[in-house]
């Protein structure tokens with residue numbers, strides 16, 4: 027039998043969520059400010075370098091151009107070669123004379139105050155958000171992922187947490203506006219469109235498989251979110267690199283904060299690989315649970331169909347990375363398509379499609 | 389599979405050559421080209437088919453599917469007269485058994501077999517052959533470094549190579565030392581064969597999963613049964629309300645176990661506001677017997693918690709109320725007595741009831757109406773059920789007499805009564821009005837046609853019974869697939885070459901290079917670790933050749949010879965390890 031319900035806890039939870047959303051919003055502004063400011067600063071540096079450079083006939087960003095500027099012009103767009111660590115490093119620097127952030131995505135020496143403020147605020151928001159998730163769980167007396175409202179709020183927390191955790195090892199702050207923006211959207215959607223008071227689970231969901239299956243699904247989705255952002259940036263960056271290499275004007279100055287297309291591709295591949303394993307488990311555990319609940323492990327229920335489609339698309343992505351002519355831009359598109367399927371599966375399929383999984387709490 | 393098709397065409401000749409030789413000791417150039425071509429095409433085909441499969445699976449979620457719910461399909465075709473039929477011709481209501489969907493996945497699996505078999509053979513050979521020959525110019529490898537052992541250390545080139553071999557063996561490399569006593573001893577080492585093994589296990593297991601699923605379809609069966617409290621199900625063909633055998637099903641497969649529903653309990657949510665009155669727990673107490681003579685055993689059947697019996701699993705999939713009625717006919721005899729399964733229609737167990745009384749005399753009787761566990765009437769005079777529990781149970785019925793048409797032998801839906809050929813007795817719009825019964829009450833039908841008593845209410849459950857012999861092996865293969873996938877993604881396949889030599893001034897020069905096969909972002913880390921191990925082994929200061937770190941940043945495709953060359957020079961007098969005399973011997 028489920029534990030009792032505690033409405034007061036539920037109300038605390040909502041308060042925390044509200045506070046968290048507010049703090050995220052401030053963090054979002056800080057991240058945006060960082061992009062604008064750093065981009066301006068970088069441009070100023072470039073201008074100076076260019077002035078000095080024309081005098082001394084040294085190419086812009088000379089340190090970077092050493093020997094690799096031309097060699098990488100074709101860039102990741104059509105690389106059949108699978109980069110190893112060192113390729114990534116060179117890719118990061120040698121992007122055809124375009125300035126980008128360090129390919130290693132390690133923290134640079136220079137301080138970016140707005141970015142630091144933004145990360146601090148995001149951390150604060152995530153802590154409050156975490157409190158909101160925990161109080162929700164206490165209020166309902168169970169894991170806080172039993173309906174759309176809870177998928178969204180808990181999922182948004184995981185997205186923020188995964189992002190902050192990866193910041194420990196890599197400087198992914200260029201993703202800040204995107205990730206925090208998405209978290210805000212998820213929280214707003216949760217409270218506006220899917221708000222549900224604390225309540226018990228329907229019997230179909232009362233299973234330890236809910237804990238296992240859904241947590242892995244949400245975690246993998248959070249990872250896919252990061253790689254989606256990277257793949258999208260990769261497309262923009264690769265376009266920018268090509269334009270600049272062809273002598274075009276660099277209109278997307280803020281992209282300097284973003285590493286080269288190749289570095290983005292490599293890191294998102296690694297994250298996608300983890301997320302793909304997670305999704306494989308999601309699929310398997312879902313099947314085991316379906317067998318327990320409905321007596322068949324696979325029945326092509328709408329939700330099952332989309333979980334399968336997502337799995338196949340990302341399998342295609344992994345294949346693409348090993349297929350000549352499919353790395354780079356095309357693989358990035360597959361990663362994006364995969365993520366769109368994840369979104370579709372979560373929103374449209376959960377709300378509009380009828381199926382055995384239609385207990386999203388609407 | 390061995391080397392991927394990733395040798396860049398523009399690569400300078402010596403590297404391409406080195407790579408090719410490194411990868412394929414057994415094949416000539418022609419063989420390699422043919423092999424590369426096959427690999428190329430099959431990989432692309434696989435990718436194409438995978439994406440096609442993803443696209444092809446989608447319509448199954450857009451249109452109603454026959455296996456899931458045939459009634460929905462019929463409804464859909466009626467609702468869309470313009471294109472409903474056309475979609476049927478395109479098999480869009482049977483997507484997952486359609487010709488086109490099957491064609492895609494069968495092609496994919498043929499391609500998979502065509503891919504796995506040669507790769508398995510190639511890998512078996514690779515695992516048994518020696519590490520590839522030492523390339524002429526190690527400095528072209530993605531990771532490269534040099535070390536210098538002072539002449540006073542007493543470590544000649546041959547010792548150094550053996551030390552290096554020892555270190556690499558300890559790290560799990562397979563090592564071959566070449567030309568140990570020559571002027572330029574070298575070694576080739578390789579590790580990470582499990583990566584490819586994992587990949588092969590993964591892909592093979594996918595075939596296993598498919599076969600298991602197919603086996604389940606061939607030898608499995610499933611069925612449904614509704615059980616009112618007190619009812620017993622016996623696992624024989626007649627025991628089922630609905631039965632779908634697999635292609636190869638034999639009725640002798642059924643073990644005649646029995647399952648009796650003793651009691652069914654529901655707990656409703658009385659706590660939360662939003663979901664007040666929602667069921668939060670279903671529990672059926674059942675008594676089972678493995679076979680007719682076995683001792684009875686009491687078990688609890690719940691959602692998410694099936695009962696296993698006689699090789700089948702029994703699932704709780706539905707429930708509802710069954711009002712118990714007694715119907716007397718015009719002659720005063722009891723024509724029917726017992727529970728009537730009411731079909732759920734709406735909120736709070738608002739259910740429809742159909743009673744057919746073929747045994748009534750002189751006229752057969754039929755009843756159609758509703759059962760409401762907690763009956764209320766709203767201001768528009770429409771009855772509704774205000775709660776799922778039995779606070780104010782009510783039966784509202786219309787009655788008919790005439791020939792029910794059951795004698796023709798044509799199967800009829802028990803939940804529907806065709807009133808076309810029947811004469812109405814009771815209905816709202818008739819003088820006699822409709823029938824409204826509370827438990828314990830009796831209503832006498834007009835014209836002496838008999839009476840109906842509402843004796844009480846029982847609960848019923850719907851159970852699904854499944855036997856799927858492919859299930860366990862599907863799970864085993866799936867687990868194998870995951871294990872293989874993890875191996876294939878996280879084991880790194882690497883090659884290391886080391887070459888030593890003695891400089892004119894007596895110092896021992898060491899150079900090494902690393903090459904990854906496949907994605908390997910930790911290759912630089914491995915290079916650093918090896919460097920450290922070598923340095924410790926030969927007691928060199930950490931930064932004995934710090935300037936090499938610059939070299940280690942270059943990729944094979946980078947053709948800045950001058951950079952590499954300059955470091956070669958900087959490293960000392962082991963200037964051209966790839967000189968005409970040197971490594972030729974290795975080859």
Ligand code: HEM
Pocket residue numbers: 341344345347348389430431432434438496497499500501503504587591594873876877906
């Ligand atoms: C049932 C369809 C298939 C699925 C779901 C599938 C899935 C996958 C996955 C998830 C990977 C990534 C693991 C890894 O990187 O090692 C992979 C790798 C690979 N697959 Fe498949 N595959 C399928 C069919 C095929 C076929 C038909 C071929 C033959 C052409 C093939 C060849 C490969 C190769 C060569 C790799 C290694 C790529 C690499 O090392 O990254 N696969 N496959």
